[in-house]
Amino acid sequence: MSKNPAVLRSKKITVEFSGFKAINELDFQVNRNTVHFVIGPNGAGKTTLLDVICGNARASKGSITFNEKYELAKMSENEIVHRGISRKFQAPSVFAHLTVFENLEIAMKQKKTLRSILRAKMTKEEEQKLTDMLDLIGLTSEKDKSAGSLAHGQKQWLEIAMVLMQEPDLVLLDEPIAGMSKQERIKTGELITKIAKERAVLIVEHDMDFVKDYADVVTVMHEGQLLFEGSMEDVQKDPKVREVYLGRKVDADAEVTGT
Numbered sequence: 001m002s003k004n005p006a007v008l009r010s011k012k013i014t015v016e017f018s019g020f021k022a023i024n025e026l027d028f029q030v031n032r033n034t035v036h037f038v039i040g041p042n043g044a045g046k047t048t049l050l051d052v053i054c055g056n057a058r059a060s061k062g063s064i065t066f067n068e069k070y071e072l073a074k075m076s077e078n079e080i081v082h083r084g085i086s087r088k089f090q091a092p093s094v095f096a097h098l099t100v101f102e103n104l105e106i107a108m109k110q111k112k113t114l115r116s117i118l119r120a121k122m123t124k125e126e127e128q129k130l131t132d133m134l135d136l137i138g139l140t141s142e143k144d145k146s147a148g149s150l151a152h153g154q155k156q157w158l159e160i161a162m163v164l165m166q167e168p169d170l171v172l173l174d175e176p177i178a179g180m181s182k183q184e185r186i187k188t189g190e191l192i193t194k195i196a197k198e199r200a201v202l203i204v205e206h207d208m209d210f211v212k213d214y215a216d217v218v219t220v221m222h223e224g225q226l227l228f229e230g231s232m233e234d235v236q237k238d239p240k241v242r243e244v245y246l247g248r249k250v251d252a253d254a255e256v257t258g259t
């Protein structure tokens, strides 16, 4: 499907909760330079998939290999971040009383204490890195504002930037456009496209218009398994997907809009 090399491969991964298989022998692959969406009905196992990749849930069977050499199932959450996988959760968790710039500074020097970070002088390279990041997320003119005063979308972009400061090869995003305006959604889509030029981005999303506009690859999950994978165009045409997911969504949307 893609000529880009794999950054993550799962083989027959299973995640159980009291015997219930939230993920059931899933074979799955994410490639570099790819915007890869995971969609599916409620309870399909999408969040659990992100959880098991970042070490927040444990697999009872199977393997997940990162960059062809690291076995994630055996690593702690911290080790996984250190190897190059960073996740942004749905709710923003920036330091509201600090400035945008200071938030990025902290993200860059994760291991030090807050006080030592804010007192230490930055190198030219570090300053350049922060300047480039502010430019990437479109918050250069907001850099001295407190993060708490930012609009919802801006907070989300700041948090994406904080994740990027860790220089991950794989970024995990949980419904990144939830609660955003139309303009903010477009800016987020453009930001994700840019981010994926140098790494892989794996996104759990329910908004099909957003998926259609920005996906390179779409995985459809159902009952803890892979139901279909391909371009959004192929996903929309697939009869199985229409039956268990998109068909239902179309019906529900028609009811809401009265069409």
Ligand SMILES: Nc1ncnc2c1ncn2[C@@H]1O[C@H](COP(=O)(O)OP(=O)(O)OP(=O)(O)O)[C@@H](O)[C@H]1O
Binding pocket: 017, 021, 022, 040, 041, 042, 043, 044, 045, 046, 047, 048, 049
């Ligand atoms: N910690 C847990 N303990 C018990 N069951 C869980 C736990 N986490 C998830 N599950 C169950 O596993 C299944 C998959 O859940 P998951 O949250 O991964 O689905 P999802 O596809 O992300 O759904 P949604 O779109 O509603 O967020 C669900 O049936 C859920 O109830």
